Amino acid sequence: MILPKNYFLIGLFLLIAGGWSGGVEASPALVKEKQCDTCHRFSKTESEKSAPDLFFAGDKFQKDWLGNFLKQPEVIRLAGHTRDPGFSKGTPQYTGPHPVLNPKEAQQMTDHLMSLKILKDAPPLELPALSKGKRVRVKILFERDYSCIACHQSYNLARQPRGGVSGPSLIDAGRRLRPEWVYQWLKNPRQFTTRGRMPLYTFDEETLRKMTQYIMSHKKDSKSK
Ligand code: HEC
Numbered sequence: 001m002i003l004p005k006n007y008f009l010i011g012l013f014l015l016i017a018g019g020w021s022g023g024v025e026a027s028p029a030l031v032k033e034k035q036c037d038t039c040h041r042f043s044k045t046e047s048e049k050s051a052p053d054l055f056f057a058g059d060k061f062q063k064d065w066l067g068n069f070l071k072q073p074e075v076i077r078l079a080g081h082t083r084d085p086g087f088s089k090g091t092p093q094y095t096g097p098h099p100v101l102n103p104k105e106a107q108q109m110t111d112h113l114m115s116l117k118i119l120k121d122a123p124p125l126e127l128p129a130l131s132k133g134k135r136v137r138v139k140i141l142f143e144r145d146y147s148c149i150a151c152h153q154s155y156n157l158a159r160q161p162r163g164g165v166s167g168p169s170l171i172d173a174g175r176r177l178r179p180e181w182v183y184q185w186l187k188n189p190r191q192f193t194t195r196g197r198m199p200l201y202t203f204d205e206e207t208l209r210k211m212t213q214y215i216m217s218h219k220k221d222s223k224s225k
Pocket residue numbers: 031034035036037038039040050051052053054066069070074075076077078081095098099101109168
């Protein structure tokens with residue numbers, strides 16, 4: 001009967017340690033100095049902000065892509081970014097240009113952002129390459145059955161961007177996003193956002209993996225279609 005008490009003490013310790021490190025990581029000097037937190041949330045407890053959330057940046061982004069983006073920002077959401085599920089406030093406009101960091105700042109910020117995670121113990125996802133036949137079938141799911149291209153850009157057979165612009169472009173998803181995050185996003189976007197505008201799907205495990213692998217094969221200057 002001594003166990004419950006110990007568990008309580010361990011739990012209390014983890015709570016204090018977790019809360020403390022979370023607080024320190026959420027507000028490094030550079031974020032304040034560059035005012036990144038006027039547009040982005042760096043912790044889930046802040047109220048909604050205008051730009052995409054960054055409190056799970058370490059789960060979501062590939063480090064190299066992130067470092068380059070901060071030095072040379074590109075447009076990912078061609079119709080702008082909004083949290084309004086009903087477009088009731090009108091079509092959002094992209095308000096760029098995005099703040100640019102110098103190489104040293106970008107490196108420091110990348111290290112900080114990569115430390116922000118909410119997925120606990122997510123094991124690395126082993127995804128075998130899609131065979132030609134499987135790729136054709138998942139492409140049909142992406143384009144026709146689920147109409148992902150109604151909201152997301154990808155390349156057509158002629159390597160031209162096509163697709164809707166209300167969601168983030170997936171053209172460079174294979175360089176930008178981590179497969180483990182894409183998998184979790186497709187499984188349940190509500191893990192990351194409570195007011196997202198993407199439809200909720202219920203994929204079976206195999207489709208989930210195939211779809212993740214398909215998205216990860218989208219790279220700006222590669223040959224896959
Ligand atoms: C004036 C508002 C504003 C400020 C300040 C700002 N951002 Fe952004 N940021 C945005 C918007 C809007 C987007 C979405 C751009 C797009 O999708 O095309 C974005 C996108 C991003 C992305 C990609 C997010 C994703 O999910 O695609 C990262 C990373 C990022 N910003 C980091 C930063 C950092 C670090 C700072 C501080 C140096 C910063 N931002 C300052 C508005 C801002």
